[in-house]
Amino acid sequence: MLFLRLTLLFAIIVAVLTPMTTLAAEQEELTTEQKYEKRLELYQKMESVTTIPWAYFAAVDTYERGLRRSQKDLPKEEGLVAIYYSEDEWAGQLNPDKKDTNPISIEFFGGVGLDGDGDGLADRTNDEDILYTFAHYLESFGFTEEDFRIALWEKYQRVQSVNITYGHAKVYQKFNTLDLDDHAFPMPLRHNFSYNNTWGDRRGWGGRRIHEGTDIFANYNVPIQATAYGVVEIKGWNSYGGWRIGIRDLDNIYHYYAHLSGFEKGIEEGSIVSPGDVIGYCGSSGYGKPGTQGKFPPHLHYGMYRDNGYTEWSFDPYPSLKNWEREARKKK
Structure with missing residues (x-):
């Protein structure tokens, strides 16, 4: 009898857990x-x-x-x-059964959950x-x-x-597709460039701060490419980054391209870009009023910022850049 009870209990547990684990x-x-x-x-x-x-x-x-x-x-x-x-949103804040899947009782308690597949449950x-x-x-x-x-x-x-x-x-x-995961290195590989992991280094111009990006050194007017699918959020001048562009990708990440010598024709705020699209050109703008150039060697400052629904924070782009460069060389 004990064996039968244990067997029945095990069967019930398996029946309950199988849908979730499956x-x-x-x-x-x-x-x-x-x-x-x-x-x-x-x-x-x-x-x-x-x-x-x-x-x-x-x-x-x-x-x-x-x-x-x-x-x-x-x-x-x-x-x-x-x-x-949340459980309160779905089932209703005053609903005593937070796991409720009955559309009628959910509606009664002010929950939002609805049955979308016609099985009689709001899961x-x-x-x-x-x-x-x-x-x-x-x-x-x-x-x-x-x-x-x-x-x-x-x-x-x-x-x-x-x-x-x-x-x-x-x-x-x-x-018209969801498969938009491709990335590109921000400069064409046919050009000479160099970069190291400079994220977190100290910076002094404009007050003590850390370097929130990776500097990629190259010649003036080397094309700068979008690294991901996204939307141009910002285009213009700021005193630190000079002529700069900010692009938001589908991972909610903001890509910051700074110290440009100029912008590609047709790139405006709201433009939709693909990996490899030219958006501007390498320069040495910044650290002053609009138009200031030449205070440092030409390079691209590339930064990445993640949005979490409340705020944004900088994170090290160097690993991503190395990965995109490797992938680009493989394709080449």
């Missing part, structure tokens, strides 16, 4: 290309149901995937979709339920680009988060 295992087994394919199927299915452009779902999902990687208090997504709802870890719930939120604002921006503001209450997510949507709309 889901996690299935996601780990998928290649990056397969994940993109399945995500796109989900986005496009939701577009057909709601008429909301699939790029909007992709943009928010991408932004929040980046948040999950940078915020320690956010768990890793269990499925393919990273859009996050906070189900990709279709998550997307359908988010689609319902977007529909409450309307279907124009301005409505989308307003919905993002209400969700994040932060202008930078709105701009980053909206930028992601424009990138997806232009290239």
Whole structure:
């Protein structure tokens, strides 16, 4: 009798845990290309149901995937979709059952969770339920680009988060694919250049500070290339970086290109770029009023800054640069 009870208990435990472990295992087994394919199927299915452009779902999902990687208090997504709802948001703050999947009781307690795949459950870890719930939120604002921006503001209450997510949507709309992971070294390999890991070194001009980037030394007017798919956030002059460009990629990372001698024609704030696109030219501008040049040898200052939904911080770009250079040489 004891053996039968233990066997039954084991069977129950396995039945409860198997869906979760199987889901996690299935996601780990998928290649990056397969994940993109399945995500796109989900986005496009939701577009057909709601008429909301699939790029909007992709943009928010991408932004929040980046948040999950940078915020320690956010768990890793269990499925393919990273859009996050807390238990209180999903089930309702006053709901005594925080794991509630009943759409009726969830609605009664003011939760947002909805059934998106027609199985009668509103599951906070189900990709279709998550997307359908988010689609319902977007529909409450309307279907124009301005409505989308307003919905993002209400969700994040932060202008930078709105701009980053909206930028992601424009990138997806232009290239019509999720497979946008390629990178490029910021200078063509046919030119002579040199660089070392200078991140964190002391700098004195303008007050004591650390060097938030890597200096790549090259001749004047060597073309400077975008290293990733993204949107030009900033173009112009600042007293430290001289003529500079800032580009936001799909990992929520800001790429900072400084000390340029000039910009490529047609590159403006809002421009969408691909890896290898020429955006400007190597120079020695900066450390003074607009137009100041020649206070140091020509080089590109390249910096990378990660956004976590609250603020941004600099991190060492040197490992990425070495990796992109190796990959570029392999392709060559």
